[in-house]
Amino acid sequence: MSPSTPADTPRREAHLARGVWSGVAAGALWGLVFLAPQLLAAFTPLQQAVARYLAYGLLALVVLLPRWRAATSHVGATEWWALVRLSLLGNLVYFVLLARAIHSAGGAATALIVGLVPVVVTAASVFARNRRGPSLRALAGPCVLSVLGMVLVAIDAMHAGRGMATGEAGRALGLLCAAGALLSWSAYSVVNARWLARRPDISGRDWSLLTGVATGGLALLLVIPAFALAGGQHGAGDWLRFWGVSAALALFASVIGNAFWNRASRLLPLSLAGQMIVFETVFALLYGFLWELRLPSLLELLAIACLIAGVLWCASLHASHVAAEHAG
Numbered sequence: 435m436s437p438s439t440p441a442d443t444p445r446r447e448a449h450l451a452r453g454v455w456s457g458v459a460a461g462a463l464w465g466l467v468f469l470a471p472q473l474l475a476a477f478t479p480l481q482q483a484v485a486r487y488l489a490y491g492l493l494a495l496v497v498l499l500p501r502w503r504a505a506t507s508h509v510g511a512t513e514w515w516a517l518v519r520l521s522l523l524g525n526l527v528y529f530v531l532l533a534r535a536i537h538s539a540g541g542a543a544t545a546l547i548v549g550l551v552p553v554v555v556t557a558a559s560v561f562a563r564n565r566r567g568p569s570l571r572a573l574a575g576p577c578v579l580s581v582l583g584m585v586l587v588a589i590d591a592m593h594a595g596r597g598m599a600t601g602e603a604g605r606a607l608g609l610l611c612a613a614g615a616l617l618s619w620s621a622y623s624v625v626n627a628r629w630l631a632r633r634p635d636i637s638g639r640d641w642s643l644l645t646g647v648a649t650g651g652l653a654l655l656l657v658i659p660a661f662a663l664a665g666g667q668h669g670a671g672d673w674l675r676f677w678g679v680s681a682a683l684a685l686f687a688s689v690i691g692n693a694f695w696n697r698a699s700r701l702l703p704l705s706l707a708g709q710m711i712v713f714e715t716v717f718a719l720l721y722g723f724l725w726e727l728r729l730p731s732l733l734e735l736l737a738i739a740c741l742i743a744g745v746l747w748c749a750s751l752h753a754s755h756v757a758a759e760h761a762g
Contacts, residue, residue, distance in 0.1 A: 453701030454710065456694045461713025463691035466683065467529070468545060468718035469725055471536040473679050476672060479533035483526055484653045484660040485677060489684035490525075491650010494643040497689075505640050508633075514648065516629055521649035524622030525688070526656075531615040538608025541722045546587045547612035549715030549741070553577045554620040556709060556748075576748035580712060583740030587719070590733035619711075627699045627707060638696030646688060709748040712741045 474482050498505050535544040556573055630641060668676070699707050716738055723730055730738070 449701045453698045456698035457710025460694035464714040465717025471533040479530045480660045483529040485680035487649045487653035489681045490646045490688040494646025517648040525649045528618040531611045535608045535612035538604045544612045545718045551711045552709045576744040579744030583737040586737035642692040
């Protein structure tokens with residue numbers, strides 16, 4: 435690899451800035467996902483996942499159809515199988531676990547556990563010998579701040595007793611599901627970033643839409659077990675709200691949010707992209723406050739401050755790393 439020149443520094447710094455803002459936008463849209471299980475509590479997590487991703491697949495297919503041949507000309511069987519795996523990790527499995535966790539353990543506790551994704555992804559990127567960013571020792575500070583923010587949220591949730599109406603066994607199941615969602619999304623984030631780097635000829639937007647098509651196909655296979663075999667009676671108004679919320683999530687969280695995320699993943703080192711996921715937690719908490727019509731507690735404010743400070747610190751370390759590379 436040829437050495438970088440000083441003229442490259444402004445361009446790389448601009449890439450960092452655009453990547454960070456894309457990550458923030460993705461987090462703002464993904465945070466909406468934490469509201470859906472509360473809006474659709476009468477429906478099962480599998481029903482919520484299938485409806486959302488059927489809508490996602492349909493929207494993605496409609497957008498891609500006019501240029502389907504051009505968009506898929508370089509996509510072979512290997513890429514399609516990768517898209518299927520990514521669809522399971524980052525969409526279907528993740529959302530089913532997330533919805534169950536929010537229902538059983540509450541939104542704050544779920545946001546706490548899933549919010550540890552930045553720490554997991556950052557550590558994974560360094561242990562995988564990702565050379566595009568600072569060392570694990572340098573990133574320890576931002577990671578500690580992220581963990582501290584999550585701990586503060588947990589303490590507040592325990593003290594206030596939010597989301598614990600399902601009993602100890604139900605809450606334990608919810609926390610296990612949240613841990614599963616954490617592992618699922620962490621794996622998705624790492625594998626997706628690697629595929630985006632491996633196939634730079636496919637735009638992040640097209641990769642997101644192709645992921646949507648694959649996800650929609652998987653969701654179609656689950657329609658019968660999700661709806662025909664599930665019990666429960668719902669009125670016309672319930673179904674209208676159900677499909678309306680599912681379509682909104684498909685458009686904003688899946689199509690637009692995933693496109694922003696793929697852009698961030700392509701512009702940022704994996705260790706910094708992992709930190710961007712913190713904004714999903716921050717926005718999930720903010721939306722939760724609006725839903726509950728309350729102001730955040732002092733501990734929650736401190737937690738959000740820790741999360742944002744951790745991300746800004748991590749971004750600063752990467753900017754300094756870029757400058758040091760060129761100075762050397």
